[in-house]
Structure formats: structure tokens, C-alpha cells
Amino acid sequence: MSSLTSYLLVSALLFSIGLAGALTRRNAILVLIGIELMLNAANLNFLAFWRYGPNPAALTGVMFAIFSISIAAAEAAVGLGIILAAHRHFKTTDVNQMNALKG
Amino acid sequence: MTVSFFILAALTIAGTVAAMSLRNLVHCILALTLGFAGLAALYLQLGAQFVGFTQILVYVGAVAILAMFAIMMTQRAGAVAQPASSSSRTRGWITGGMTAGAVFAVLAWAIHASAALPQTLPPQALPSQPDAGVRAIGNALMHGFVLPLEIMGLLLTAALIGAVLVAMQEKQEMP
Numbered sequence: 001m002s003s004l005t006s007y008l009l010v011s012a013l014l015f016s017i018g019l020a021g022a023l024t025r026r027n028a029i030l031v032l033i034g035i036e037l038m039l040n041a042a043n044l045n046f047l048a049f050w051r052y053g054p055n056p057a058a059l060t061g062v063m064f065a066i067f068s069i070s071i072a073a074a075e076a077a078v079g080l081g082i083i084l085a086a087h088r089h090f091k092t093t094d095v096n097q098m099n100a101l102k103g
Numbered sequence: 104m105t106v107s108f109f110i111l112a113a114l115t116i117a118g119t120v121a122a123m124s125l126r127n128l129v130h131c132i133l134a135l136t137l138g139f140a141g142l143a144a145l146y147l148q149l150g151a152q153f154v155g156f157t158q159i160l161v162y163v164g165a166v167a168i169l170a171m172f173a174i175m176m177t178q179r180a181g182a183v184a185q186p187a188s189s190s191s192r193t194r195g196w197i198t199g200g201m202t203a204g205a206v207f208a209v210l211a212w213a214i215h216a217s218a219a220l221p222q223t224l225p226p227q228a229l230p231s232q233p234d235a236g237v238r239a240i241g242n243a244l245m246h247g248f249v250l251p252l253e254i255m256g257l258l259l260t261a262a263l264i265g266a267v268l269v270a271m272q273e274k275q276e277m278p
Contacts, residue, residue: 003108008214010112010145014119016207021123023199029173030128033135036166037119040142043154051149059243062235063251065146065154069161070255074262076166080173081270087177088273 007048015041028086028093032079039072108148115141128174136167153240 018037025031043065050061083093090098118138125131139162146155244252 005214006108006112007145007149009211010115012207012210012214013116014142015210016203017116017119017123019206020199020203023202024196025123027128029170029177030123030131033131033170034123036162037123037138040139040162043158044142044145047146047149047151047154051151057234059235059239062151062154062240063243063248065151066157066240067251067255069154069157070259073161073166074259076169077266078262078269080169081266083173084176084270093177 004048004052007044007052011041011044011048014038014044026094026096028083028095028098029080031095032076032083035079036072036076039068039075043068108145111141111144111148114138115145128178129171132167132171132174135170136163139163139167151235153235153237 015038018034018041020034021037022031022034025034046061046064046068050056050059050064053061086098087093092098115138118134118136118141121134122131122138125134139158143155143158143163146158
């Protein structure tokens, strides 16, 4: 088993953990954290393929990871803002009780 | 394939599993910082110093603290999630866990069966440590990746304004 394969396996495991968390947790903040974990798994894949790819001098994987981290940070800020606004309206962060679009 | 890789991978997986399974939300976020720190160490082991330290700054320093603030503002301190009806809760856990397990099985099968991946890489075939220092990354950002960098700045500005607008207190309606 090469190093690339083991990095990819860790990344797949991380993605599955994030998916399981996003599907099973009831708190909206933890659902958002699960989505962040899935994005992190993708970042690990970018870096592993960059490191073990044929042309690591091109730095493409590093650039992808940097931009992906920036997008994830923006997504976390906007997502938590939406959750706070929804909490002010519904008085809960349980996704099962937020079941109406109209206020 | 070293011992440190296994230690760091186990740390990352343990931290994220704890973050997704603990009952107390504050404990979840603390376990999450452990998982993010382990992931940053994995990035460092891959030779991407800048991305590793960015991960520590952005995720351990900003995202986890932001989530902690959100939890503190939406929960009473030390509150645990209210137990729902136990049968629907177990059903939810089983369904979600089985879906995630199926996704992992497909991914692991694809990784092992893929012909594109070198299955047994001899040690001398490993690419030498590439130059991924801050100078090289800065040169790449200022030459080949200028347009994505500018778009990213625009996106972050829009996200900043949008987050403030969304979370701002709604105006009292006029009677």
C-alpha cells in the first residue's frame, strides 16, 4: 500500500465521518461542522495528489487547497450568520423543528 | 509510510469522530479543534507548510472559535441536546451511519481498484520534496493565479457584508 493510497483512505474516512455527522446530528451548527469536515477531506486529497503527482513543482494542488480553505471560511461565516438569524426567529437550532420557510 | 503518519491519522480520525458523536456541544467543538490540528500536521507532513499553518490559523483559530461563539449564543451553558423520541433517534443514527458507511465502502473500493494510482510505489520513485515555500507560493499567486486571487478577495468581501446583514438584528416593524 503506497503512501498516496493511505492518504486517500484517511481522506475518504474523514469524508464519511463528516457525511454521517451532517446526516445524523440535529443541531444546525454541528451539521455545518460536518460539511466543513467534508471540505477538509477534499483539501487533503488535493494536497496528497499534488505531493505524489507527476509535477509537484507546478504548485497547483497547493493553490487549490488555499482557495478551498478561503471559500470554506466564507461559507462558515455566512452559514453561522444564517443559523443565528434562524435561531432568533425559531428560538431553536434543532433542524427538525425548523420546518417552515415562511416566518 | 511512517509511524508519524499513523499517529497523526489516528489523532485526526479520533478527534473528528468525537466531534460528531459527543453529546455536549462544547466538547464537540474542543474535539473538533483536535481533529483540525491533526489534519494540519498531516498537511505539514505532506510538505505543504503554508497550507498547514493556514489550516491552523483559519480552522483552529477562526472557524472553531466562531462555532464556539455560535453555540454559546444559542445554548444555555453546558446544555446537552434534548433527547428526542428514542426510536426515531436510533433510526436516524442507523440510516445516517449506513449511508456514510456505504459511501466509504465505495470510495475505498475505488481507491483500491483504480488503475490510475500507482499501487506499489518504490521508494526511489517518490518525487523529491518540492519547493512549496512562501516565496514560491507568493510568486505563483502574483503571476499565474492573479485572477482567482482577486475573485477570492471579492468573494470574501461579499461574504463579510452578507454575514453581517443576515445576522443583524431585524428592525422593529412600524405599528
